[in-house]
Amino acid sequence: xxxxxxxxxxxxxxxxxxxxxxKMLVDDVAxxxxxxxxxxxxxxxxxxxERTQDIALAIDPGSKFDxxxxxxxxxxILQGMAILPxxxxxxxxxxxxxxxxxxxxxxxxxxxxxxxxxxxxxWIAPSQLAKVQLRxxxxxxxxxxxxxxxxxxxxxxxxxxKKRWGKNFSTVEIGKTxxxxxxxxxxxxxxxxxxxxxxxxxxxxxxxxxxxxxxAPESHAHDAWAMCCWLFGERPxxxxxxxxxxxxxEQNRRQLHVQNPTKGNKRKRVGGTTYSNSxxxxxxxxxxxxxxxxxxxxxxxxxxxxxLTGSDGKRVRQAAISKIKLLSRSPNxxxxxxxC
Numbered sequence: 001x002x003x004x005x006x007x008x009x010x011x012x013x014x015x016x017x018x019x020x021x022x023k024m025l026v027d028d029v030a031x032x033x034x035x036x037x038x039x040x041x042x043x044x045x046x047x048x049x050e051r052t053q054d055i056a057l058a059i060d061p062g063s064k065f066d067x068x069x070x071x072x073x074x075x076x077i078l079q080g081m082a083i084l085p086x087x088x089x090x091x092x093x094x095x096x097x098x099x100x101x102x103x104x105x106x107x108x109x110x111x112x113x114x115x116x117x118x119x120x121x122x123w124i125a126p127s128q129l130a131k132v133q134l135r136x137x138x139x140x141x142x143x144x145x146x147x148x149x150x151x152x153x154x155x156x157x158x159x160x161x162k163k164r165w166g167k168n169f170s171t172v173e174i175g176k177t178x179x180x181x182x183x184x185x186x187x188x189x190x191x192x193x194x195x196x197x198x199x200x201x202x203x204x205x206x207x208x209x210x211x212x213x214x215x216a217p218e219s220h221a222h223d224a225w226a227m228c229c230w231l232f233g234e235r236p237x238x239x240x241x242x243x244x245x246x247x248x249x250e251q252n253r254r255q256l257h258v259q260n261p262t263k264g265n266k267r268k269r270v271g272g273t274t275y276s277n278s279x280x281x282x283x284x285x286x287x288x289x290x291x292x293x294x295x296x297x298x299x300x301x302x303x304x305x306x307x308l309t310g311s312d313g314k315r316v317r318q319a320a321i322s323k324i325k326l327l328s329r330s331p332n333x334x335x336x337x338x339x340c
Contacts, residue, residue: 001240002077004041004145006033007050012147014052015077016042034328037141037246038335039078052147056231057187058224059139059153060197061176063168065212066135067220068244070146071228071236077146079221080244082138087250088127124175132175134248136182137333143186151183152227155191192230197223200230215338217243243338249283249295249330250313275299278321280306283330288319293327295334311336 002015016024021042024030030042053072060067068080124132139151156176158169183189192200201208206226209218217225221243229235251273273282280286284296288308294316297307306324307315311334 001242002075004039004077005030006041006043006145008044008047010043010144011050012052012143012145013044013048013050014055014147035141035145036331037138037333038244038331038337039142039145041145052149054149054232055147056150056152056228057139057142057146057148058227058231059135059151060220060223060227061135061154061156061172061179062212062220063171065220066138067222067224068138068142069221069224069228070142070148071225071232071238073232073234073236075236076225076228076238076240078142078244079217079225079238079240079242080138080246081215081217081220082134083245083247084134085127085130085248088130089125092126122178124178128171128174130248131171132178134246134333135179138246139179139183140186148187150190150231151187152190152192152224152231153179153183154197154223154227155193157193190227190231192227196230197226201226204229204235215243215245217340241340243340245311245336245338247311247313247334247336249332249334251282275303278303280326281330283332284326285328285331286324286326288317288324290325292316296330 001018003018003021004015005013007013021030024042024044025032029046030044033041033043035041055070055072055077058067058069058071062084064084064086066082066084068078068082069076070078142148143151156169156172158166158173160166160170180189180191200206201223204226206222206229207218208222209216212219217238217240225236225238274280278299280296282296282298285293286296286308287293292308294308294310297309297315299306300318304321305318306321308317308319308324310316313334
């Protein structure tokens with residue numbers, strides 16, 4: 001397995017082997033680091049050469065999942081999978097309903113302001129914007145860890161006039177121009193077609209499963225691997241047994257009118273990313289009794305007990321404030337590792 005290396009000034013260098021990484025750590029010429037996406041790397045403490053080889057980042061975009069692979073001409077360095085946000089549309093509809101109900105009450109309110117507004121140039125729906133932003137963020141962060149020269153993104157095209165069953169293709173096509181513009185600022189952009197990816201997968205004997213939601217390299221990462229083969233004209237070896245799974249952290253903002261006032265004219269506390277008199281924020285990486293490591297989930301009503309959530313966003317257990325320790329501030333992205 002290759003380990004990412006960053007220079008003393010923060011410039012990405014060629015990845016190194018695990019054995020050489022351990023030797024540099026023992027000799028105190030490098031230090032351990034972790035990115036916000038959970039990728040382990042080392043940063044040099046001395047000046048070294050900055051010569052690099054050809055490394056490509058391949059992205060297989062989808063409507064619900066994305067596949068990522070970083071590879072050189074000889075071997076695959078990293079493989080990952082992103083779970084795209086899916087609840088934005090539902091929350092937008094809830095917000096619209098709450099605003100509509102508030103304006104219909106016989107209370108002080110402001111008038112609706114959206115009747116005379118026009119959408120800005122390049123505007124896309126918030127549900128699609130969240131997917132585009134996550135895709136761009138992962139692409140930029142990976143390019144800061146690896147000396148990527150080429151970025152390969154499968155160019156999704158679908159003839160909606162002749163075929164009526166491609167609603168999922170529509171969600172991928174929206175916002176792809178923003179992703180392409182961001183990729184061009186980072187490296188040379190290549191846009192293979194879907195049939196070229198399928199042909200490369202067949203030519204280089206790369207397996208793929210039909211179950212898109214499966215957390216495995218065969219669902220999406222192998223398509224990205226095939227695109228690297230398409231670019232290099234040869235098959236880089238993939239002996240990795242570790243798959244990164246990224247997802248955006250869900251934030252519950254305050255919703256003042258989501259509940260009717262209870263007895264005593266008080267509203268139930270809903271959501272919130274912070275708590276008064278607490279230095280913790282939702283999403284912070286914490287440890288419980290120096291053993292269990294997870295993410296900060298939320299607080300109880302009195303603020304003395306918190307929820308410890310896992311990388312899937314689900315609660316693992318509750319813990320007292322006195323028994324937890326802050327390890328790192330919120331990365332706003334949840335990372336999991338799957339052993340293939």
